[in-house]
């Protein structure tokens with residue numbers, strides 16, 4: 350069964366994350382399907398814009414923590430593939446609109462920030478939960494930081510606190526936070542406008558907006574992220590979340606994580 354469903358209508362391809370059992374976690378199969386869908390949409394000239402959305406209540410719960418725990422034993426972590434997904438979205442030559450009806454955490458916020466326009470329900474909740482897991486918002490920072498002020502980034506990255514759609518809009522993480530009943534109409538209105546633009550001009554305008562290349566930076570950040578996932582702190586944080594208990598941190602010298 351597909352984990353990413355795609356439907357194209359009137360020039361707009363809707364890519365729907367459809368893995369509600371793990372709250373649309375960024376598993377390897379889901380990311381592979383998303384990367385395939387994006388590369389097909391690049392070459393399909395009938396596609397003028399993409400909407401990235403979700404089934405179920407949750408937009409995306411970030412890195413697949415079950416897979417992370419298993420993969421780590423084999424010396425792998427998912428950060429590299431998350432970096433590929435973020436780069437593919439960031440460099441995508443057509444407008445991308447994120448439609449966010451429910452929560453996003455950590456890596457899920459990276460997807461939202463990588464979209465050109467993001468509309469969320471006011472009640473949707475968000476968190477950069479990485480530090481609570483003993484890891485860092487490394488790969489996602491490449492797409493998130495250009496959207497945030499240094500003050501907002503410090504507050505949200507370091508506290509790991511949950512915040513709502515209105516705060517996400519105020520911080521610049523989403524374009525608009527609207528009543529849940531207005532979400533679809535708002536997304537449709539953006540898409541109606543986006544398909545009026547010339548395709549080459551839209552691609553050119555996106556290049557101006559994304560002038561700084563991020564692939565090399567992402568490779569370095571993926572290595573940094575992997576270090577924290579493999580550290581004692583990262584192991585304890587992920588285990589604690591999965592076992593639904595508070596993490597028990599063992600004090601270590603700063604810098605020994607990555």
Ligand SMILES: CC(C)(COP(=O)([O-])OP(=O)([O-])OC[C@H]1O[C@@H](n2cnc3c(N)ncnc32)[C@H](O)[C@@H]1OP(=O)([O-])[O-])[C@@H](O)C(=O)NCCC(=O)NCCSC(=O)C[C@@](C)(O)CC(=O)[O-]
Pocket residue numbers: 370371372374375406407409410411412413414415416428431452454455456457478479482484485486487488489490570571574590
């Ligand atoms: C999203 C809510 C709020 C929904 O909250 P909820 O709807 O109440 O769901 P839940 O918490 O009851 O979870 C439902 C099921 O989804 C699973 N689940 C849930 N999340 C994940 C996940 N990520 N990976 C794998 N499985 C997940 C969870 O384990 C459970 O499975 P069950 O026990 O029924 O078998 C809640 O589930 C939650 O807080 N999840 C954890 C989110 C989180 O802390 N994510 C951090 C990921 S780390 C990351 O993304 C790192 C990265 C990429 O940023 C690093 C970098 O940038 O370098």
